[in-house]
Amino acid sequence: xxxxxxxxxxxxxxxxxxxxxxxxxxxxxxxxxxxxxxxxxxxxxxxxxxxxxxxxxxxxxxxxxxxxxxxxxxxxxxxxxxxxxxxxxxxxxxxxxxxxxxxxxxxxxxxxxxxxxxxxxxxxxxxxxxxxxxxxxxxxxxxxxxxxxxxxxxxxxxxxxxxxxxxxxxxxxxxxxxxxxxxxxxxxxxxxxxxxxxxxxxxxxxxxxxxxxxxxxxxxxxxxxxxxxxxxxxxxxxxxxxxxxxxxxxxxxxxxxxxxxxxxxxxxxxxxxxxxxxxxxxxxxxxxxxxxxxxxxxxxxxxxxxxxxxxxxxxxxxxxxxxxxxxxxxxxxxxxxxxxxxxxxxxxxxxxxxxxxxxxxxxxxxxxxxxxxxxxxxxxxxxxxxxxxxxxxxxxxxxxxxxxxxxxxxxxxxxxxxxxxxxxxxxxxxxxxxxxxxxxxxxxxxxxxxxxxxxxxxxxxxxxxxxxxxxxxxxxxxxxxxxxxxxxxxxxxxxxxxxxxxxxxxxxxx
Amino acid sequence: xxxxxxxxxxxxxxxxxxxxxxxxxxxxxxxxxxxxxxxxxxxxxxxxxxxxxxxxxxxxxxxxxxxxxxxxxxxxxxxxxxxxxxxxxxxxxxxxxxxxxxxxxxxxxxxxxxxxxxxxxxxxxxxxxxxxxxxxxxxxxxxxxxxxxxxxxxxxxxxxxxxxxxxxxxxxxxxxx
Numbered sequence: 001x002x003x004x005x006x007x008x009x010x011x012x013x014x015x016x017x018x019x020x021x022x023x024x025x026x027x028x029x030x031x032x033x034x035x036x037x038x039x040x041x042x043x044x045x046x047x048x049x050x051x052x053x054x055x056x057x058x059x060x061x062x063x064x065x066x067x068x069x070x071x072x073x074x075x076x077x078x079x080x081x082x083x084x085x086x087x088x089x090x091x092x093x094x095x096x097x098x099x100x101x102x103x104x105x106x107x108x109x110x111x112x113x114x115x116x117x118x119x120x121x122x123x124x125x126x127x128x129x130x131x132x133x134x135x136x137x138x139x140x141x142x143x144x145x146x147x148x149x150x151x152x153x154x155x156x157x158x159x160x161x162x163x164x165x166x167x168x169x170x171x172x173x174x175x176x177x178x179x180x181x182x183x184x185x186x187x188x189x190x191x192x193x194x195x196x197x198x199x200x201x202x203x204x205x206x207x208x209x210x211x212x213x214x215x216x217x218x219x220x221x222x223x224x225x226x227x228x229x230x231x232x233x234x235x236x237x238x239x240x241x242x243x244x245x246x247x248x249x250x251x252x253x254x255x256x257x258x259x260x261x262x263x264x265x266x267x268x269x270x271x272x273x274x275x276x277x278x279x280x281x282x283x284x285x286x287x288x289x290x291x292x293x294x295x296x297x298x299x300x301x302x303x304x305x306x307x308x309x310x311x312x313x314x315x316x317x318x319x320x321x322x323x324x325x326x327x328x329x330x331x332x333x334x335x336x337x338x339x340x341x342x343x344x345x346x347x348x349x350x351x352x353x354x355x356x357x358x359x360x361x362x363x364x365x366x367x368x369x370x371x372x373x374x375x376x377x378x379x380x381x382x383x384x385x386x387x388x389x390x391x392x393x394x395x396x397x398x399x400x401x402x403x404x405x406x407x408x409x410x411x412x413x414x415x416x417x418x419x420x421x422x423x424x425x426x427x428x429x430x431x432x433x434x435x436x437x438x439x440x441x442x443x444x445x446x447x448x449x450x451x452x453x454x455x456x457x458x459x460x461x462x463x464x465x466x467x468x469x470x471x472x473x474x475x476x477x478x479x480x481x482x483x484x485x486x487x488x489x490x491x492x493x494x495x496x497x498x499x500x501x502x503x504x505x506x507x508x509x510x
Numbered sequence: 511x512x513x514x515x516x517x518x519x520x521x522x523x524x525x526x527x528x529x530x531x532x533x534x535x536x537x538x539x540x541x542x543x544x545x546x547x548x549x550x551x552x553x554x555x556x557x558x559x560x561x562x563x564x565x566x567x568x569x570x571x572x573x574x575x576x577x578x579x580x581x582x583x584x585x586x587x588x589x590x591x592x593x594x595x596x597x598x599x600x601x602x603x604x605x606x607x608x609x610x611x612x613x614x615x616x617x618x619x620x621x622x623x624x625x626x627x628x629x630x631x632x633x634x635x636x637x638x639x640x641x642x643x644x645x646x647x648x649x650x651x652x653x654x655x656x657x658x659x660x661x662x663x664x665x666x667x668x669x670x671x672x673x674x675x676x677x678x679x680x681x682x683x684x685x686x687x
Contacts, residue, residue, distance in 0.1 A: 171564045399631040406608070416667075
């Protein structure tokens with residue numbers, strides 16, 4: 001009953017005029033950035049971040065969360081209509097969404113995508129609201145070792161999901177953790193890696209890392225590509241309409257809906273498994289186990305519903321560990337965490353324990369439901385207007401993004417040093433993209449590094465420097481074991497894969 | 511030497527050097543603790559060791575690996591998502607322009623600097639309607655000034671001397687106090 005009461009209060013807060021306005025603005029921005037090729041919902045939340053500095057915490061987070069939600073859905077329009085995946089998570093929609101649009105017109109696949117986004121968003125939101133309190137209760141029992149174990153597990157999961165580039169992901173994570181060490185150490189007050197530069201004494205601002213790596217770095221990469229976007233040249237303008245599938249048709253693919261909703265929600269909780277990974281896995285599962293698996297790729301509804309449910313369901317899944325444990329699992333939740341920190345609020349179990357801040361959490365949880373319904377309404381009614389943004393020239397879009405990144409970062413502390421920092425991290429972000437180093441581990445490392453270090457140091461002080469305490473406590477031991485396994489398993493898989501490839505290569509030579 | 515190998519080795523060698531340097535610098539922190547107990551250098555040193563190990567594995571992997579053989583599916587997916595880099599020089603021109611912009615902000619003020627920078631970005635981005643470049647640049651500078659000074663209340667640099675007068679005059683016209 002407490003849950004419903006708190007959620008009710010959250011809904012009342014969401015329907016306050018200013019919060020509701022921010023939600024609608026967020027949904028529109030999310031739709032726009034996910035439709036504009038080359039931008040994405042991560043860029044959307046980054047560009048919106050400076051506007052949240054002067055807001056209260058609730059509208060600020062509602063704005064960013066609604067951008068994130070709408071961003072996982074908006075890209076389906078360009079994918080289905082023009083064969084341009086707005087976001088990487090929309091790629092699986094090409095196989096069945098675009099094919100169905102070619103065969104039966106775009107209205108039907110767009111309708112399927114809308115229904116999928118609605119189901120995925122609502123199911124995962126309900127699941128996460130139910131999970132929030134138990135997760136907080138578990139987190140409240142965490143001691144320093146457990147917290148360190150949980151953070152380490154989160155970070156290693158992000159690394160392990162880097163696929164073939166495991167060593168690069170690890171290097172990226174280490175760089176992020178080193179960046180977080182810059183400045184005055186909070187336990188001993190010692191200056192670390194400041195090299196006598198006064199501005200480094202305060203450490204590197206999170207905003208600079210986020211905006212530089214994800215924002216400016218991305219723009220530099222696109223400049224290097226000549227601001228070309230795959231597929232846009234051949235884009236043919238189609239009539240934009242959405243027609244809902246019939247109940248009978250939805251019932252026929254109930255298996256796909258249930259499977260994708262469960263997988264999407266569960267994977268959302270796993271750090272690093274963002275909307276893209278979830279969308280591909282949901283599609284892959286359908287291809288392997290669906291009754292209609294042979295029809296996938298030919299314009300079958302399951303091929304649209306599964307990835308779309310997966311993408312949208314992962315958002316709520318990501319938000320809950322961030323709110324209850326303070327551990328962001330994706331780039332977008334890292335930005336939302338930064339928004340919390342900029343407002344002087346540390347997400348984590350204490351946020352739910354305090355009645356005043358619990359309202360903030362339930363307001364955000366309530367906003368997830370309103371966001372899902374709102375984005376589907378916008379998708380249904382206003383999409384004809386929204387897709388017109390495709391006509392904005394890339395050079396103009398590019399200039400707007402760069403100016404937002406630079407001035408937005410300046411606005412945080414009115415400091416030109418932050419602009420220099422952004423430029424430095426922008427160049428690092430570009431080099432990362434160029435040499436195929438994943439960006440997310442570095443950013444998450446920079447965000448979670450201080451938290452990990454504080455808990456490690458506390459544990460070391462409590463146990464008088466005995467590091468085995470991390471492994472001998474039941475919960476922290478299990479988490480440390482899972483962290484080690486999450487690195488070992490993909491490493492071993494890579495080695496086996498490499499050995500097999502080598503064998504094949506040698507056989508071919510013979 | 512194989513250029514692909516060099517491309518793989520250089521970042522790993524740089525990271526190895528960075529790890530060594532950071533480890534050495536961590537040894538110079540003012541720990542303020544008795545020997546044998548944890549200090550502010552512990553965490554950075556752990557990271558440096560992991561980074562060094564990772565780079566070493568990266569170097570070994572680059573040296574012993576056979577030519578990459580990606581599956582057809584991987585290639586199809588990559589070609590769907592990736593666009594090849596065709597203008598690497600433009601990136602460094604954009605970086606230089608951004609550096610100049612940040613350096614010039616204090617002296618020539620936000621409005622003028624942003625107008626010039628926006629023009630540069632438009633040209634770097636491929637806009638070739640030369641007559642429209644200054645107009646677009648001016649519109650962008652004005653719109654961003656309004657957004658950040660009038661809506662977000664950020665005190666953007668006004669510049670010095672003549673540029674300060676221009677900024678103040680423009681602010682007056684835009685109704686920014």
